Amino acid sequence: MIKRLLPLLVFIALAVLLGAGVLMNAGRDTKAIPSPLLGKPAPDFALPVLDEPERVVSKADLLGQPYLLNVWGSWCPACRDEHPVITDLARSGRIRVIGYDYKDEADEARRWLAQFGNPYALVIVDADGRAALDWGIYGAPETFLVDAGGMVRWKFVGPLTPEVVQEQLLPQLEALE
Amino acid sequence: MLPELGLASLALALMLALALASLPLAGAQFGRPLWMATARPLAYALLIAVVVSYGLLTWAFVAQDFSVEYVARNSNSLLPLHYRFTAVWSAHEGSLLLWILILAFWTALVARFSRSLPAPVLARVLSVLGKVAVGFLAFILFTSNPFTRLLPEAAEGHDMNPLLQDPGMIFHPPLLYTGYVGFAVAFAFAVAALLDGRMDARWVRWSRPWTNVAWAFLTLGIALGSFWAYYELGWGGWWFWDPVENASFMPWLVGAALLHSQAVTEKRGSFRGWTLLLAIAAFSLSLLGTFLVRSGVITSVHAFASDPGRGLFILAFLGIVIGGSLALYALRAPRGETGKPFAPVSRETFLLLNNLLLSAATAMILLGTLYPLLAEALDLGKISVGPPYFGLLFTILMVPLVLLVPFGPLSRWQREQLGQPLRWLAPWAGLAVLAAVLAWFAWPNGTGKTAFGILGAAWVAGGTLRFVWNRLRSGSRGPRFTAEMVGMSLAHFGIAVFVAGVLLTESTSIERDVAAAPGTSFELRGYTFEFRGAEHYQGPNYQADRGTIVVSRDGRPITTMHPEKRAYASGGQVMTEAALDGALHRDLYVAMGEPLDGSGSWALRLYVKPWIRLIWLGGLLMALGGFVVTFDRRFRRPLGEGTPA
Numbered sequence: 048m049i050k051r052l053l054p055l056l057v058f059i060a061l062a063v064l065l066g067a068g069v070l071m072n073a074g075r076d077t078k079a080i081p082s083p084l085l086g087k088p089a090p091d092f093a094l095p096v097l098d099e100p101e102r103v104v105s106k107a108d109l110l111g112q113p114y115l116l117n118v119w120g121s122w123c124p125a126c127r128d129e130h131p132v133i134t135d136l137a138r139s140g141r142i143r144v145i146g147y148d149y150k151d152e153a154d155e156a157r158r159w160l161a162q163f164g165n166p167y168a169l170v171i172v173d174a175d176g177r178a179a180l181d182w183g184i185y186g187a188p189e190t191f192l193v194d195a196g197g198m199v200r201w202k203f204v205g206p207l208t209p210e211v212v213q214e215q216l217l218p219q220l221e222a223l224e
Numbered sequence: 225m226l227p228e229l230g231l232a233s234l235a236l237a238l239m240l241a242l243a244l245a246s247l248p249l250a251g252a253q254f255g256r257p258l259w260m261a262t263a264r265p266l267a268y269a270l271l272i273a274v275v276v277s278y279g280l281l282t283w284a285f286v287a288q289d290f291s292v293e294y295v296a297r298n299s300n301s302l303l304p305l306h307y308r309f310t311a312v313w314s315a316h317e318g319s320l321l322l323w324i325l326i327l328a329f330w331t332a333l334v335a336r337f338s339r340s341l342p343a344p345v346l347a348r349v350l351s352v353l354g355k356v357a358v359g360f361l362a363f364i365l366f367t368s369n370p371f372t373r374l375l376p377e378a379a380e381g382h383d384m385n386p387l388l389q390d391p392g393m394i395f396h397p398p399l400l401y402t403g404y405v406g407f408a409v410a411f412a413f414a415v416a417a418l419l420d421g422r423m424d425a426r427w428v429r430w431s432r433p434w435t436n437v438a439w440a441f442l443t444l445g446i447a448l449g450s451f452w453a454y455y456e457l458g459w460g461g462w463w464f465w466d467p468v469e470n471a472s473f474m475p476w477l478v479g480a481a482l483l484h485s486q487a488v489t490e491k492r493g494s495f496r497g498w499t500l501l502l503a504i505a506a507f508s509l510s511l512l513g514t515f516l517v518r519s520g521v522i523t524s525v526h527a528f529a530s531d532p533g534r535g536l537f538i539l540a541f542l543g544i545v546i547g548g549s550l551a552l553y554a555l556r557a558p559r560g561e562t563g564k565p566f567a568p569v570s571r572e573t574f575l576l577l578n579n580l581l582l583s584a585a586t587a588m589i590l591l592g593t594l595y596p597l598l599a600e601a602l603d604l605g606k607i608s609v610g611p612p613y614f615g616l617l618f619t620i621l622m623v624p625l626v627l628l629v630p631f632g633p634l635s636r637w638q639r640e641q642l643g644q645p646l647r648w649l650a651p652w653a654g655l656a657v658l659a660a661v662l663a664w665f666a667w668p669n670g671t672g673k674t675a676f677g678i679l680g681a682a683w684v685a686g687g688t689l690r691f692v693w694n695r696l697r698s699g700s701r702g703p704r705f706t707a708e709m710v711g712m713s714l715a716h717f718g719i720a721v722f723v724a725g726v727l728l729t730e731s732t733s734i735e736r737d738v739a740a741a742p743g744t745s746f747e748l749r750g751y752t753f754e755f756r757g758a759e760h761y762q763g764p765n766y767q768a769d770r771g772t773i774v775v776s777r778d779g780r781p782i783t784t785m786h787p788e789k790r791a792y793a794s795g796g797q798v799m800t801e802a803a804l805d806g807a808l809h810r811d812l813y814v815a816m817g818e819p820l821d822g823s824g825s826w827a828l829r830l831y832v833k834p835w836i837r838l839i840w841l842g843g844l845l846m847a848l849g850g851f852v853v854t855f856d857r858r859f860r861r862p863l864g865e866g867t868p869a
Contacts, residue, residue, distance in 0.1 A: 055547065062539065
């Protein structure tokens with residue numbers, strides 16, 4: 048009997064997992080997960096720059112001006128989706144956009160930028176994803192807004208859309224200004 | 225007025241589906257012939273109602289009725305006419321309607337081509353299909369109505385997703401859905417057999433042709449989707465292990481296992497419970513795929529609709545359909561194996577191994593697809609599952625499968641001396657190794673991977689040829705070739721071609737990124753790519769830069785290529801239209817990057833991809849094999865009630 052019940056039990060376990068997934072998404076609503084970092088200082092990091100691997104950028108180097116940290120990877124299809132949005136945002140000059148190249152091959156990342164355009168003021172590389180743990184990054188794309196004093200103001204999980212920029216990011220920027 | 229009529233017709237379809245789901249089934253359970261006889265007419269009526277509804281939505285697109293919200297969101301007045309037809313299924317609501325349309329077609333086809341079925345069986349099968357239709361119709365009507373009006377009417381629409389404005393998109397979703405939904409028929413036969421309590425070989429014989437056709441359509445759909453991603457995403461890859469691709473690949477793998485286990489059950493009576501379970505699993509995974517794509521549980525390029533309400537609805541539906549059928553299975557599945565016994569070396573054993581490997585691959589993909597979700601739910605930390613995981617594990621599971629392919633057909637049912645197929649295959653193994661060694665040393669730019677590709681392909685092709693040769697020599701007993709054997713051989717040749725394509729392409733492709741000023745040339749694998757410059761032009765609903773690249777080899781011009789970079793008028797989405805020059809032995813592929821400065825220079829991405837066409841050719845052969853099998857005369861012979869297994 049157990050043998051014949053097994054498929055059903057496996058399915059029930061699967062259904063519970065999927066149900067939890069749906070409810071997590073529902074609670075998340077606009078995908079803006081409350082991050083423990085919100086309102087707190089950004090974590091310390093020191094990561095190399097994509098085009099100049101010997102140059103290392105740390106948290107202190109970015110202080111003084113707010114910036115948008117956009118986590119992406121050349122392997123990530125959803126990053127392609129949000130790329131025009133990031134590009135528009137960077138072109139508008141409202142905010143400095145820093146690319147965070149996550150778990151990626153440097154060559155692939157460079158090719159990707161050559162292909163779709165490079166909107167980033169600077170691209171830092173986290174090849175093994177270790178620094179990402181401190182940021183609480185669990186995938187790409189994700190986007191953080193960090194103010195001039197190095198505080199994390201806003202976080203978004205998933206591809207940015209024009210609506211999200213309009214309804215969430217721009218009010219945050221206005222608050223900063 | 226017309227959109228309201230479409231909605232009314234959809235509501236009517238729900239009523240008809242409810243009747244179909246209950247009345248014939250009750251007739252079969254209580255032995256009322258009159259109730260059972262309603263199954264056929266109800267199936268036809270359901271089809272008509274759904275066709276009317278689908279036709280009216282299409283008309284709203286063609287006539288550009290922007291007072292319908294769905295039309296306003298997914299098309300605009302600049303959209304060319306042929307894309308207005310495909311825009312119908314370019315987003316959530318319409319693609320569900322397409323699902324229902326195809327389900328209604330399958331249901332009507334079962335009703336039409338089922339003269340040899342006893343009335344209670346037909347009544348149960350159509351009833352189960354009716355239940356599936358009820359679920360989807362309710363889903364559309366209560367959460368995703370495509371006919372919702374927009375007040376006030378929009379003056380202009382938004383646009384169809386530019387990624388989908390492509391000829392490949394005309395055929396990809398219908399083919400894929402035809403495959404997905406087709407598994408509903410095998411599922412319905414399995415559930416009907418469980419309800420009936422007669423799980424002998426008969427239900428399997430009836431459902432085999434349907435399973436084959438569904439699987440063949442799914443193969444075509446996946447192959448076309450892969451080809452579309454290859455040239456439309458501008459990235460040169462043909463498979464990304466994206467959750468949505470995985471969602472279509474899992475039912476395909478289980479469907480392939482089902483084809484083989486159905487053959488065993490039908491001919492030998494073995495694997496009865498297993499075949500039932502696979503029939504349930506194939507359709508369950510199709511539904512799960514729909515859930516993953518539609519619920520937004522897993523983010524992906526394809527997941528264009530995410531809405532928790534919809535997610536919960538589909539989940540509840542999944543729970544009823546899959547949970548219900550598995551509970552039925554737990555209660556009713558045959559106790560103990562009743563088929564003919566078989567020895568450790570026999571065709572049954574080889575097919576069992578095939579089933580185990582395909583199921584393990586499915587489980588592996590399911591785990592990898594859901595792992596991020598699991599890790600998030602259990603707060604296990606952040607581990608990403610990407611192509612390396614899938615690529616490695618899939619290869620580990622497929623190597624033994626490729627090794628075993630030739631053994632199944634060459635072994636006898638029930639008992640075989642391992643020496644016999646080995647003797648037949650030894651010369652082919654030798655030839656395959658020889659070819660691989662030659663490839664290792666002599667293949668232009670080849671690597672070890674190239675040699676393995678040749679080895680695997682030659683082995684499978686050789687083993688299949690040996691089978692063909694054995695049949696040709698077989699004298700008196702029975703027909704030399706049944707359609708079933710021809711189809712099987714074609715599909716196995718397809719595997720050989722596919723294996724060769726994957727490994728040759730992966731090992732010998734080359735790509736290069738260049739900064740090209742007008743007039744400069746670049747050399748890649750003996751091909752000279754000369755960039756002649758780019759010009760700006762205005763398309764129907766986009767603006768574009770169109771490059772011109774002349775490709776020559778040894779001074780002789782081969783082709784002129786025009787990659788494009790398009791900015792769509794609405795939404796401002798930028799699309800890369802890669803230029804392709806395809807031939808069987810190599811594809812030349814050029815994609816435009818960014819303009820580099822004011823002087824007309826561009827970043828270009830150049831590829832030479834040898835033998836990549838074999839990947840899709842292999843898929844075509846497999847699909848063709850699936851179709852050919854259904855012409856086997858055994859499926860047309862009417863079966864008496866008492867025919868033994």
